[in-house]
Structures are given as structure tokens and as C-alpha cells.
Amino acid sequence: MTLHSSWVALTGQTRENTRLTQIGATTPANPLQARSGILPGSYDGQYRVSGFWLEGTSAMAATLHEGRAVIQGLSNQGVYPVTLDATVVLTFADGDALSNRIDLVVLRIYDGSYDTSGKYEAAVEIVRGTPAATPVAPAAPPLSLPLYKVAVPAGTSAGKGGINWATAMTDLRVPTVAVGGILPTLGEIAPGAYPGQYQDSNGSLQRWDGSAWVPYPAALGGIAPKGTLTTASYVGQYRDTPQRVLQRWNGTAWLPAVPGPLFAENLDSGSTTSVTYTRTLEETAVPQVQVTFTAPVSGAVLLTYGARMAPVGNAGAAAFTTVRVTQGGTEIWAPDDERAVIAAGDPGTSASTTTRLANLTADLPYSVTLMHRVSIPGVKTWFDNLFLRVEPLL
Structure with a gap:
């Protein structure tokens, strides 16, 4: 030897x-x-x-x-x-x-x-x-x-x-390679020497970002495979999830990269006699219909909503369904007749509309709630087949 x-x-x-x-x-x-x-x-x-x-x-x-x-x-x-x-x-x-x-x-x-x-x-x-x-x-x-x-x-x-x-x-053997080479580690965990250093850790390619080994391709702007990335390294990083939803890191949270459209519905009819807008319907297992969404970068979404409405026994009464939009505790859109779908008379009529909601702050959460009323006090009005769709505009 x-x-x-x-x-x-x-x-x-x-x-x-x-x-x-x-x-x-x-x-x-x-x-x-x-x-x-x-x-x-x-x-x-x-x-x-x-x-x-x-x-x-x-x-x-x-x-x-x-x-x-x-x-x-x-x-x-x-x-x-x-x-x-x-x-x-x-x-x-x-x-x-x-x-x-x-x-x-x-x-x-x-x-x-x-x-x-x-x-x-x-x-x-x-x-x-x-x-x-x-x-x-x-x-x-x-x-x-x-x-x-x-x-x-x-x-x-x-x-x-x-x-x-x-x-x-x-x-106990540890490998080493020439500077700039990809280090094939055998399970040991050691910090990198410089940002941009690479290692192959048990079949997973990683890049040292100055403080941690970040799974590749996440480090270069690619999409991190599902299950490989919990904490992001920069705003704009992308990852796949076990639910097959592409997500983007906004600096504080993982959000869907392509949000929506979101949809909610209630096929169990409910009633109200209120002449002022209310979110809560009586005599139904689903008292309200609401969608919470994250505002896209464009700050605009399309709202589509509708219902089958029937003021019972009063041909002169009208039923109204509209939306209320809030951001946290702040009301962005109050419910009003300008954005309402309207049905008059008995039997009921189905109606729907689409409107644009703009000037939202990107990445903030907003809630849209269906609101209902009847034009004549005391007239029981039924609301059925309610639906609400929120579609982000990119």
C-alpha cells in the first residue's frame, strides 16, 4: 500500500x-x-x-x-x-x-x-x-x-x-468537490460557505441562500415540488401543494397564484319580511351566502349573483337581492338597490346580474355577502337557488 x-x-x-x-x-x-x-x-x-x-x-x-x-x-x-x-x-x-x-x-x-x-x-x-x-x-x-x-x-x-x-x-465519510461544484451530501447537515452554493441532499437539489439550504428549483424562481417548501425565501416564490394548487408567497403568506373563481350557493329556500337589507334568512339550514377572497394584483373582481325570489300573496311587492362587501371591519360596498336583482309579484321569478368591483388592495382579504329585502313591510318573501360567484380580473 x-x-x-x-x-x-x-x-x-x-x-x-x-x-x-x-x-x-x-x-x-x-x-x-x-x-x-x-x-x-x-x-x-x-x-x-x-x-x-x-x-x-x-x-x-x-x-x-x-x-x-x-x-x-x-x-x-x-x-x-x-x-x-x-x-x-x-x-x-x-x-x-x-x-x-x-x-x-x-x-x-x-x-x-x-x-x-x-x-x-x-x-x-x-x-x-x-x-x-x-x-x-x-x-x-x-x-x-x-x-x-x-x-x-x-x-x-x-x-x-x-x-x-x-x-x-x-x-462517517463526507464528500467534497471543487469550488462551484454540486456537493453530494450523505445526510450530514452543514451550513453553506457562500450564497449560490449547491448541494444534492439525498436526491434533493438545494441552494444556500445565505442562511439556509433552499430546495431547488425554488431558489431560482422555479416551482418548488409539493411538500418540499414551508418557509419562502423571497416575495414571488412559487410552490405546488398536495391539493395541486399553485401558490405564490406575498411576503407574509402563501396565496393561490391564480385565485378563484370562487362560488357559493344555497338551494334550501329561506324567507324574510324585512324592508331593510338583511343577510340572514329564516326557515333555512343555510341562513346566509358569503364568499371570502384575496384581492388580485389588478385590484378588481367580477361579482355575479342571483336568486329565485317570490313575495307570497302580494302582486305589488318586490324582492331585492344585492351584495355587501367588507374588508375586515370596514364596509367597502353597502347594500343598495342600484346593484340589486329584483323580482316583483307572485309567483316568483329568477334573476341575476354581474357587476365589477374595483379599487381593492392587492393581497388583502375581502368578504362578499348576499343581502335581501322586500319592498312592503310584513310581506313574507322567499329566496331560493341563491348563488354568488367571485371571479378575479387579472
């Missing part, structure tokens, strides 16, 4: 060392330092990262496969590229007699110019953990890149079953 490194050894760096380790993989962590990690890639393209893959091959030994990585030192040290060009077998010490332990497999740089090792080389090492009733992994040594945690049960040895490699290993 030859573990190549560059710019570590005081003498003896070969041209081969330099060629193998000039890998150009430096995902920024800050202006001076890079993200330590392993270069992604696999022989058949099926895996995000196959470099430095650890494979259990005997009772107490595992094979570490070839790969390339970078290890960041202190800000004044720079980044150390390393390459393992062939597999290496790692042998784990037998388990403690009484307690379990966790070992750590690391790539490590020794640089005698910055540490007290007196060595100038790269190494693959097993850092043995401390046996305990509830063991924890040991701390990674300085200037090292953790690869795997390996659980070593108490009493384990080559003659006593060995390590269960199917369950003993925890993959």
Missing part, C-alpha cells in the same frame, strides 16, 4: 506523488479554509462516494479501498491532498473482556512543522476507543478525517465470532 501525499515530506516528493494528489477539490468552508472530505465517484456510477470504503473481510480485519481526499489544517497550514492507490487491510484489536468499545478509522496527516510528531507523512489509522458499559467513539486526532466508527463487542476475537461487519460499521 502506498498512501501518497504532497507538500508534507521534507524530501523525497516524487512527480508521481504530485500527479496523484493534485486533485483540485476544495469546497470552501471560509475564505482561507476548505471542507475536508472525500472526492465523490464510483467505478460504475451507482454510488455517490466509493472512495475509502471499508469492507469487513475477516473476523477482526477489514479492507479499506482506494480513494482520494483532502484534509484541511489550520488556516495558515493549507489543505493536504491524499491518495490511497491500493487497498489496505486494517486489523482491529480483540474486544475487551467485559465491556464494548467503539474504534475510529481515520485518515491522518503528520506534519512535523506544525506538530510534535517529528513525522512528515499521511497515514491510515485505527484510533482505539475506551471500553465502557455505554461506549462512545474516541475523539478524532488533530489533522485527521474520520472515515468509520466500528463497534467492537466485549470478548470479540478471531476465535470467538469476530466483529459482525453487517451491523458494526457507521459510515
